[in-house]
Amino acid sequence: MKVNDFRRGMLAKNIVDGNLMADPQLICHCGGEIGLNDHCQRCNKLAHVHEPDWRLRFNDRPVPERVLIPCRRCRDCNCLYFQSQGLCPSVGHNNWSRDLTWVTVRVGLVPSDALQNLATPGKGPLDLAMHMDDRAKARRIVEKWPDGPRKQVALDLLDGLELADVAAKVNVAVTSARFKYLIAQVVAGLHDFFQE
Numbered sequence: 001m002k003v004n005d006f007r008r009g010m011l012a013k014n015i016v017d018g019n020l021m022a023d024p025q026l027i028c029h030c031g032g033e034i035g036l037n038d039h040c041q042r043c044n045k046l047a048h049v050h051e052p053d054w055r056l057r058f059n060d061r062p063v064p065e066r067v068l069i070p071c072r073r074c075r076d077c078n079c080l081y082f083q084s085q086g087l088c089p090s091v092g093h094n095n096w097s098r099d100l101t102w103v104t105v106r107v108g109l110v111p112s113d114a115l116q117n118l119a120t121p122g123k124g125p126l127d128l129a130m131h132m133d134d135r136a137k138a139r140r141i142v143e144k145w146p147d148g149p150r151k152q153v154a155l156d157l158l159d160g161l162e163l164a165d166v167a168a169k170v171n172v173a174v175t176s177a178r179f180k181y182l183i184a185q186v187v188a189g190l191h192d193f194f195q196e
């Protein structure tokens with residue numbers, strides 16, 4: 001009993017001190033990590049991962065151990081894959097979700113020349129939700145809207161601005177009812193696009 005109390009106390013201390021982090025990872029059923037080639041690093045089988053696992057790690061290393069990498073869900077097999085530009089490696093169809101799922105990968109699993117070219121999420125609320133191609137399509141829709149605050153808010157969101165900056169550009173507080181109304185108008189205006 002005292003050992004468990006000690007463990008809980010140490011866990012709480014590490015959480016409070018910011019030493020403990022949780023990372024989303026693609027983990028095979030055997031427990032091995034999925035590499036960028038969509039195969040398990042332990043059993044070498046093709047990944048069939050439906051949701052990322054959250055793994056705890058200590059954040060006491062001077063060099064980042066993990067990097068953030070996007071993957072996408074195949075709509076046919078419902079699995080997440082890094083190689084999502086062509087056909088799904090599992091079912092052979094090209095039916096990918098628009099949304100990106102960001103997971104972490106050990107630096108050792110990423111080729112060193114690829115580390116400089118990795119897409120990392122920005123600070124804006126759409127950076128984790130929309131693929132760049134989808135953002136360009138949404139921008140073409142928004143550019144047809146009449147000029148005004150709704151259009152300004154939509155364009156700023158699509159440009160990756162943080163909510164506080166978007167609100168400041170239309171001279172409203174980020175917590176105001178007016179700003180919430182403008183966001184609702186943007187979502188309503190793009191409703192058909194997001195339903196595709």
